[in-house]
Amino acid sequence: MTMDTGGFFNGNGLGPDGGTGNEDYARWMQFAAFTPIMRVHATNGNQRQPWFYVPQGQRVGETAAVEAIRLRYRLVPYIYSYEHQRRKTGVGIVRPLIFDWPQDQNVRNTIDSWLFGEWLLASPVVEEGQQNKNVYLPDGNWTRWSSGATDQGRQTVSFNTRTWERNFPLFIRAGAIIPMMSDADANPASETYVTSVGGWHPTELNVEVFPDAKLTSFDYYDDDGDSYDYEKGEYFLQTLSVQRSGTQVTFETASPDPVGSFKPQLQYYTVKIHGNVASSVSINGTAINPVANLTSLTGATEGWVAGADPDRGNIPVTYVRIKAGEKQSVVLTTR
Structure with a gap:
């Protein structure tokens, strides 16, 4: 199943000539972001690039269409795993x-x-x-x-x-575990900003977590992205799981699938555990002191900090940074 976004000119669009208008374009891009294959086509001389569909008073990077494209990029680890x-x-x-x-x-x-x-x-x-x-x-x-x-x-x-x-x-x-591009890889001002996922091999990922009372899990997958060697076992597969029990939340990463022989460049997960923030955190049974702020967490080997999630209306969240590709157990005691 594919979504060939904006591909057909039928004279019934919202543009001044009956073609694709700004609202058409924005809403179709939002639609297409949640289909298996997202690609933008055009015909009859129509333009398909987002800078042709910018509402008055906005810059292209502020539009809903570009926002949808960026979200699609950020969800690539989630999509590829599926x-x-x-x-x-x-x-x-x-x-x-x-x-x-x-x-x-x-x-x-x-x-x-x-x-x-x-x-x-x-x-x-x-x-x-x-x-x-x-x-x-x-x-x-x-x-x-x-x-x-x-x-x-x-x-x-x-x-x-x-x-x-x-x-x-x-x-x-509820129970969601959603691996996403790291903030740095998704930031246009960053040196590691990703402009194409072809050949992209992340060194760290964000993991959005919304714990439930029942145990839930997600199998994170990666491979070289270029060949069919995954058919021969050249892949990486690691199960991530979470469960809330009273005032405790347990997030775990299992040992990678022993069949998979691909060694990714992935080094760290920054796990964003939503809900009541932590008063204490242990990793593999060892209590970990919080860092001063989120900036201090970036680049740390491991650590945690409680705060608010600006991408989710500033709801409470605890950020925990752990090594990827290893068996890990993180226990939060919440306030």
């Missing part, structure tokens, strides 16, 4: 809600919301000028991607869609 699962199981990253909630009659005919992997529920805006979108959330606890607001499942919630930027109906499922 491609490995698809090869093994035949189940793709885009999944109808009925896959996970077969007894819920409310999702049997849902076509405008879907799971993107196990942990994200996407519900794109597909109507011109839509001010609010009603989204049905299945059973469970859900966190809104940008605001950090929480919703109980088994109900329809109203999502304000008046603005385009940082305002896509995307929900995080």
Whole structure:
């Protein structure tokens, strides 16, 4: 399944000549970011680059379309891991809600919301000028991607869609473990800024974690990205898991899959554990002192700091930096 974004000129778009307009472009890019293959096509002389679709008063880097593209890049570790699962199981990253909630009659005919992997529920805006979108959330606890607001499942919630930027109906499922590009690799001002994922081999990753009372896990996967050697066992696979029990949260990384012989350049995970912040943290049974701030955490071998997540409406989060590729056990005692 692919999404050839913005590919067809039919005279019914929102542009002045009936072609693709700024809103069309932004919403299609948000839609396409949560499909297996995202690529932007054009025909009949239409332009497809984001700098041709900049609303008045904005710069190209501030647009909802560019925001969607950057989010797609940041999710590459998550997406690539699911491609490995698809090869093994035949189940793709885009999944109808009925896959996970077969007894819920409310999702049997849902076509405008879907799971993107196990942990994200996407519900794109597909109507011109839509001010609010009603989204049905299945059973469970859900966190809104940008605001950090929480919703109980088994109900329809109203999502304000008046603005385009940082305002896509995307929900995080309780128990989520989501590996993403590091802040440095995703920052245009950084020396390590990633402009193409072809041949990209991260040395560190962020891992977004939303603990649940039940044990949940995610299999992080990587390979050389260039050859078919993964068919011969040249890959890296490590299971990450988390569980909340009372005031404690346990996050663990298992020993890498012994079958996989690929040695990635990955050295560290910065684990962002959302919920009540930690008062103490131990790594492999040893208590670790907190660092002064998030800047101090960057470049450290290991450590932690409590704070707020600016990408999620400043909800509480504990940042923990640990070595990747090793068996690790992190225990947070929360306030």
